[in-house]
Amino acid sequence: MLSIKDLRASVAEQEILKGLSLDIKPGEVHAIMGPNGSGKSTLGNVLTGRQGFQVTGGSVTYQGADLLELETEERAREGLFLAFQYPVEIPGVSNMEFLKAAVDATRKHRDLPELSSVEFLKLARETSKKVDLDASFLKRGVNEAFSGGEKKRNELLQMMLLEPKLCILDETDSGLDIDALQVVANGVNAMRSPERSFIVVTHYQRLLDYIVPDFVHVLAGGRIVKSGDKELAKELEAKGYGWLEQEVA
Amino acid sequence: MTDKSITDFQQQALVLAGQQTSPDWLAGLREQGAELWSSAAWPSRKTEHWKYTPLAPLQKVGFGRWADVEADWQDQQEWLDIDATRLVFVNGVFHPEHSSELPAEVVRFGAAEGAARAVIEKHLGKVVDAEKHLFAALSNAWTSDGVLLHVPANQRLEKPLYVIHVSTATAEPATANQRLLLVLENGAQAEVIEHFVSGASEQNGFVNGLTEVVVGENAELHHYRLNLEEENILHVGGVHVDLQRSARLRAFTIAQGSRLKRIDYQVNHRGEGAELDLQGLYLPRNKQLIDYHTEIRHMVPHCTSKEVFHGIVGDSAKAVFNGRIYIHPHAQKTLAELSNKNLLTSNKAEVDTKPELEIYADDVKCAHGATVSQLNLTALYYLQSRGIPRAEAEVMLNFGFINELLQQVAQPAVRAYLGPRLAQLFSPNSELLRHLSYE
Numbered sequence: 001m002l003s004i005k006d007l008r009a010s011v012a013e014q015e016i017l018k019g020l021s022l023d024i025k026p027g028e029v030h031a032i033m034g035p036n037g038s039g040k041s042t043l044g045n046v047l048t049g050r051q052g053f054q055v056t057g058g059s060v061t062y063q064g065a066d067l068l069e070l071e072t073e074e075r076a077r078e079g080l081f082l083a084f085q086y087p088v089e090i091p092g093v094s095n096m097e098f099l100k101a102a103v104d105a106t107r108k109h110r111d112l113p114e115l116s117s118v119e120f121l122k123l124a125r126e127t128s129k130k131v132d133l134d135a136s137f138l139k140r141g142v143n144e145a146f147s148g149g150e151k152k153r154n155e156l157l158q159m160m161l162l163e164p165k166l167c168i169l170d171e172t173d174s175g176l177d178i179d180a181l182q183v184v185a186n187g188v189n190a191m192r193s194p195e196r197s198f199i200v201v202t203h204y205q206r207l208l209d210y211i212v213p214d215f216v217h218v219l220a221g222g223r224i225v226k227s228g229d230k231e232l233a234k235e236l237e238a239k240g241y242g243w244l245e246q247e248v249a
Numbered sequence: 250m251t252d253k254s255i256t257d258f259q260q261q262a263l264v265l266a267g268q269q270t271s272p273d274w275l276a277g278l279r280e281q282g283a284e285l286w287s288s289a290a291w292p293s294r295k296t297e298h299w300k301y302t303p304l305a306p307l308q309k310v311g312f313g314r315w316a317d318v319e320a321d322w323q324d325q326q327e328w329l330d331i332d333a334t335r336l337v338f339v340n341g342v343f344h345p346e347h348s349s350e351l352p353a354e355v356v357r358f359g360a361a362e363g364a365a366r367a368v369i370e371k372h373l374g375k376v377v378d379a380e381k382h383l384f385a386a387l388s389n390a391w392t393s394d395g396v397l398l399h400v401p402a403n404q405r406l407e408k409p410l411y412v413i414h415v416s417t418a419t420a421e422p423a424t425a426n427q428r429l430l431l432v433l434e435n436g437a438q439a440e441v442i443e444h445f446v447s448g449a450s451e452q453n454g455f456v457n458g459l460t461e462v463v464v465g466e467n468a469e470l471h472h473y474r475l476n477l478e479e480e481n482i483l484h485v486g487g488v489h490v491d492l493q494r495s496a497r498l499r500a501f502t503i504a505q506g507s508r509l510k511r512i513d514y515q516v517n518h519r520g521e522g523a524e525l526d527l528q529g530l531y532l533p534r535n536k537q538l539i540d541y542h543t544e545i546r547h548m549v550p551h552c553t554s555k556e557v558f559h560g561i562v563g564d565s566a567k568a569v570f571n572g573r574i575y576i577h578p579h580a581q582k583t584l585a586e587l588s589n590k591n592l593l594t595s596n597k598a599e600v601d602t603k604p605e606l607e608i609y610a611d612d613v614k615c616a617h618g619a620t621v622s623q624l625n626l627t628a629l630y631y632l633q634s635r636g637i638p639r640a641e642a643e644v645m646l647n648f649g650f651i652n653e654l655l656q657q658v659a660q661p662a663v664r665a666y667l668g669p670r671l672a673q674l675f676s677p678n679s680e681l682l683r684h685l686s687y688e
Contacts, residue, residue: 048634051626076636088631092649092656094686101645101684102635109636141653142631158635 282389494520
């Protein structure tokens with residue numbers, strides 16, 4: 001599904017990713033852990049084609065095509081979804097219209113008929129119930145004055161509505177209490193399927209108790225320095241990241 | 250005054266003002282206005298009040314009489330769809346055939362007798378400071394027709410008052426004077442919408458529109474001033490308000506069009522517990538210039554004012570925003586907020602924004618801020634990352650910037666009128682306007 005080879009990327013002419021390689025097959029859940037500043041969030045930004053994140057080397061193949069050739073919105077329509085660490089507040093743009101615009105664009109790309117306003121409203125209400133987000137949040141501005149947990153649930157709502165093929169969760173656990181964490185994890189688990197893959201980026205092992213990964217990778221200094229199964233996450237939790245950084249150095 | 254042409258210019262206005270007919274009992278106000286107008290120093294670039302808004306376009310055009318209106322002036326007029334008492338003025342002249350029958354609360358100056366006349370004499374020219382506001386002096390000098398709304402104590406005006414000012418196309422210089430006096434006695438309630446529109450782009454018209462408002466104790470006024478005119482008209486306007494004890498004013502204003510448009514709001518908190526909520530939008534484009542000057546004067550304790558203006562400035566257009574808040578030494582426990590946000594959609598667009606706080610009381614809460622920015626790239630990326638095309642995302646964000654205020658407008662007819670018209674400004678392609686929410 002996704003094959004990253006020796007990826008190098010810079011932000012403001014400073015190299016952040018320094019030869020990152022990763023292969024993800026359909027249905028797999030990969031956790032990426034690492035200390036602050038290791039490039040975890042940069043990976044999500046590069047994969048979604050954010051402006052200002054310059055790819056300087058390597059390749060990314062997604063579903064057999066060169067991902068880096070596509071615009072941000074094309075990548076999204078092809079099924080790539082990034083759940084933001086810090087979802088953006090956009091007052092004046094209604095959450096409902098935002099969701100409808102996203103779903104309309106995605107369905108059009110997939111040659112599916114457009115949902116009527118009534119059909120969409122019903123779908124949005126049902127889905128928001130699944131993520132424990134009151135339907136009143138659909139009428140507010142996008143993420144406007146949402147709490148941290150509400151923002152993350154709104155990300156999950158978008159993910160469920162857009163039915164992506166590859167989901168990147170960028171520190172979705174940050175700022176969540178245990179109840180909210182469970183809601184989000186349950187939502188993600190409900191979406192797991194043999195066709196859908198996940199990259200779960202996190203600083204802490206805690207989230208991985210709820211979303212159990214197939215693989216765990218440690219990102220340090222812009223490269224994956226160690227890979228393993230879920231036991232690696234527990235080891236990291238116990239020993240921290242220091243020993244790995246030393247081992248690599 | 251050393252520049253002779255400027256003197257001639259002021260003189261020209263004075264002659265025309267003198268030719269207006271009006272009831273005798275307005276003579277005092279007119280004379281006083283004429284005196285102030287002729288003795289006032291003409292603004293230059295050094296005059297703070299007019300620093301960023303040169304009056305040259307007006308001086309170049311000058312003043313004149315509007316020719317009789319063509320029969321087809323009403324074509325392409327689109328007004329609010331609202332059940333209201335409607336008054337239509339065309340080039341400053343009242344058109345009864347397009348207007349509603351007037352309820353007892355609404356009186357034209359020329360027809361005012363007895364109690365109504367007493368109300369006019371008590372308040373007209375008294376709320377506005379014509380020594381400070383040059384064009385208020387001209388308005389006083391020019392006053393012939395005008396409209397009084399007088400809502401008696403504890404009464405609620407049944408239907409909104411909807412005053413439409415149409416300026417037709419004119420190649421010759423032409424001047425219209427618009428005057429409105431709104432007086433709400435204690436405990437009264439009313440809603441008033443002023444709507445300025447203008448015809449085709451051949452336009453050398455000048456509109457001087459002045460509104461004075463008195464909101465009595467515990468009375469509440471919803472006021473709208475919609476300045477939606479075409480490219481070339483010249484428009485100077487003012488809304489001057491006295492708020493008595495526990496009075497409430499909810500005001501909304503929008504400005505679009507004009508190569509020179511200057512609107513002043515002055516609100517005086519004269520009674521304790523008065524509340525002001527003032528929201529405004531301005532959207533100059535092409536070569537337009539729109540200038541809002543607001544001044545909120547807190548003279549007594551325990552009053553609140555909340556003021557928010559958003560502007561989107563495109564092409565080679567220019568916007569000026571000056572928001573002054575004055576807090577008198579006696580005005581303890583004042584709560585005052587002022588926010589002005591600007592979005593520039595072109596490299597040639599310009600905005601001059603200046604919040605001014607003058608605080609002489611020590612126990613007050615004041616917040617103010619002004620920002621000038623371009624399209625929010627983080628928000629754009631967020632929308633694109635959900636599959637929304639860039640062009641549509643840009644329209645959604647630009648519209649969202651004004652919709653923040655538009656969606657708070659209480660009167661549904663105003664929202665319904667402005668929504669689609671403002672949306673169109675951001676793209677001629679209706680495909681890109683499908684996901685805007687203004688209803």
